[in-house]
Amino acid sequence: MKRVKQTGLCLAVVAALLFLCYWITGYRLTQERLFYDCERGLRYGPSEEIVFSWEGEGKGLVAGRCGEGFSLVEMRRRLGLFWGLDMSVTGYRDLDEAVNVFSYRSLLLAQVTDGDITRVRVVLEDGRERTAAVPPDGFLALNFSGGETDTLRFDTIQGLSDAGEILWEW
Amino acid sequence: MPFPEWEEFLDKTVSQVRFRYDRREIRRELTEHLEDARDAAADRGEADPAAAALAAMGDPVELGRALDREHKPLLGWIWRLSRWALALAVLVSVLPALNLGILLVGSAWEARFPPYTDGTETHGEVLWRMDLDQKDSFYNITVKLDELVAYADGSYSLRYQVRHHILDTGIWWSYDFPYGSFTDLEGNPVSGGFGGSSGGIVSYCETWLEDLPPEAEGLLIRDQSPSGPELYFRIEFPKEEGAAA
Structure with missing residues (x-):
């Protein structure tokens, strides 16, 4: 009986210590959990839906649609098992452009709010070029992995109509 | 033997x-x-x-x-594994526990010595002080307004506390009233914000408001989350002394 009591006490203390770690460190087991807890901490959200999640080279990114805006949380692997926030976190972004562009490492995410834009054309400074059709929900993700640097440098981003007319350009 | x-x-x-x-x-x-x-x-x-x-x-x-x-072997193994788990949990909890200790000490220190400035050298004499004792919450924080101090040059010092809800599992971030949170009672914008909470369990903060119209009869503070919840405060200035003083 003494051993049963000791085991119960041990497990209770372990549970309390693990909750302390969970609470203080901000490490979470899944990207989705970290995403929602980060949104809570930044005092917006939760996003209605996660539209994109990515993992690679120990880094991660989750994007969600939140009200009239967009939510982006950058994260990184911690201790090989958990996810923790990256050095800087974008958080909530208003969608105030016809094509709202976010980039993270080799990724380009775009949320198109102008229904007339049916394709997005991206040209990088290193000459790589990609044109992608805009899906019905207006969200698209392009991965430019394989470049020489970690950061994407854009030369041009264009929102094109069906006829090829440039409706928005950066 | x-x-x-x-x-x-x-x-x-x-x-x-x-x-x-x-x-x-x-x-x-x-x-x-x-x-x-x-x-x-x-x-x-x-x-x-x-x-x-x-x-x-x-x-x-x-x-x-x-x-x-x-x-019994089964109970013996559970007992033994629970002791290993405890040792591991203690090991990984050392840094978080230190972090928690720093947060607690920091909060206690701020409560003992609130970091409020004496504005009389820069802003002139204090015209009036107003105890506010209003609080509102959203997400994982409660903001409690403590005091509004009016100075001779028309500046105001708003002193408030930001309290994190202890058991909320949202990631902790510091909180400031964002730009655009302050208006007079008629809705005219007032510069202010960025008072700076430390992100501790309880932070004592001070925000300076420097362009409130002289005829203003009060102050509205509103921080609206994009998702809907908001912090809202309405402060009416004392009638006798008036903000225009």
């Missing part, structure tokens, strides 16, 4: 116990019993106290089986 017969008895007894991690402790206890029995036999004047002690212990196999029933 002074007697080979005892050794043999102990070997037979503990070999019946399946949870082998308890065997050493059982062996130690049985040896103590044997020694006590031997001393008692010697006091009684027995010719061979060690043999008498051994005889008093009974059959080693029966004794071993009885001990095995008390030391």
Whole structure:
């Protein structure tokens, strides 16, 4: 009986210590959990839906649609098992452009709010070029992995109509 | 071990116990019993106290089986694993516990010495002070307005606390009233914000408002989350002294 009591006490203390770690460190087991807890901490959200999640080279990114805006949380692997926030976190972004562009490492995410834009054309400074059709929900993700640097440098981003007319350009 | 017969008895007894991690402790206890029995036999004047002690212990196999029933392997393993888990949990909790300690000490320090500035050198004499005692919450914080101090040059110091909800599992971030949170009662914008909470459990903050119209009769503070929830405060200035003073 003494051993049963000791085991119960041990497990209770372990549970309390693990909750302390969970609470203080901000490490979470899944990207989705970290995403929602980060949104809570930044005092917006939760996003209605996660539209994109990515993992690679120990880094991660989750994007969600939140009200009239967009939510982006950058994260990184911690201790090989958990996810923790990256050095800087974008958080909530208003969608105030016809094509709202976010980039993270080799990724380009775009949320198109102008229904007339049916394709997005991206040209990088290193000459790589990609044109992608805009899906019905207006969200698209392009991965430019394989470049020489970690950061994407854009030369041009264009929102094109069906006829090829440039409706928005950066 | 002074007697080979005892050794043999102990070997037979503990070999019946399946949870082998308890065997050493059982062996130690049985040896103590044997020694006590031997001393008692010697006091009684027995010719061979060690043999008498051994005889008093009974059959080693029966004794071993009885001990095995008390030391069940499943419970033994759970007990042993729980101790390893505790050691691991203590190890990984050291830094978080230090962090928590710093947050607690920081909050206690700020409560003892709130970081409010004496604005009289820059903003002139204090015209009036107003205890506010208003609070509102959203997400994982409660903001409690403590005091509004009006200065001769038309500046105001808003002093408030930001309290994090202890058991909320949202990631902790510091909180400031964002740009655009302040208006007079008519809705005219007032510059202010970025008072700066430290992100501790309780932070004491101060925000300066410097372009409130002289005729303003009060202040509205509103921080609207994109998702809907908001912080809202309405402060009406004292009538007699008036903000225009």
